[in-house]
Amino acid sequence: MVKKPRSSRSAGGIVLNQEGKVLVVNQNSDSWSLPKGHIEEGEDAFTAAKREIGEESGITELKLIRDLGRYRRFKIGKGGGEDKTEEKEISMFLFETRQSALKPIDPENPEARWVDKDDVARLLTHPKDKEFFTKMASADFDPKDAFSIEKRVKSFAHAGRGISVFMRSTHNAWIHAAILAAVVALGIYFDITELEWLMIVLAAGLVFSAEAFNTAIEIDIDLTSPEYHPYARDTKDVAAGAVLISAIAAAVIGALIFIPRIF
Known part of the structure; x- marks a missing residue:
């Protein structure tokens, strides 16, 4: 009998700096993803997204551009593989920031990078993260032309x-x-x-x-x-x-x- 994976809720964001580069974080030194993490008890998704971004990158000055919706995937396991014991529903938001210095404080996310938009999908580890980012990127989310x-x-x-x-x-x-x-x-x-x-x-x-x-x-x-x-x-x-x-x-x-x- 196949054991049903437990469900969890996470939140995070696509964060753009003033050069239009995208924030990507390293998890456990073996995988790359967009900054995100579990929604704690009593938190809403938006609050959790900002907290997780701050912990994983040191970026705290965030301006919301829009809600990007949700998608589901299994968690990333050790070694970068897929851990099917837990299925996540991930709420994502689009942010921009004037901060550029990256100082992660979460020991499980020891590194963060600003990456060119065209290179992000290739760097992301999980196929569902790649799929979600590619879909969002195709909508052209550059805040510089948000009012075009x-x-x-x-x-x-x-x-x-x-x-x-x-x-x-x-x-x-x-x-x-x-x-x-x-x-x-x-x-x-x-x-x-x-x-x-x-x-x-x-x-x-x-x-x-x-x-x-x-x-x-x-x-x-x-x-x-x-x-x-x-x-x-x-x-x-x-x-x-x-x-x-x-x-x-x-x-x-x-x-x-x-x-x-x-x-």
Whole structure:
């Protein structure tokens, strides 16, 4: 009978210096990886990533560029091989730093290097690390052009796709859209003021944002499974509560605007 590997959660990052070079660290003197490590009890992934980067490289002045998502792989064993007794879910973030001096304080990670972006994948030991970095590198994560027109267009494209996924993923989105259409029709019929229109726009934005947030949480929790963390169900309930609060606030605003005109 094959023993099921234990699961663990780790966090780390792709760290870029001002020259666009990437931080890579040595583990146990026999393998190379991006800086990362186990998430300790009570830590979130972002906090753990910054702590691990600091311990493995001495880099503590980190500016977050964006969340890079997660991937799974087995841990690296002694000698650089794959240790299938432990499967990691690794949360990764993209950082930039003005620091250049590398001073690792973790004895298990005795060396750190700044490496040219094109050489990183060849240096990394684990195939999954290589695959993840290559995928991220192909997206061109150089912070120097983070605000280029091309990047802005891509950002809007991602946002548009997100809205499309949101509208396809939940019937509530269409219910909110139908209610909004009815409210707009009433607003036109009663010729409401500009201030009242502004209140409706803000209320609608609040409701749709809360519903989109709730949908994202639902998708994320369902992917990792509710059993993955004891607080998963609480997270989903809090997100649903945010939708309810925003919907009640929008209903109150609608009542204040239209009830006096109807009656």
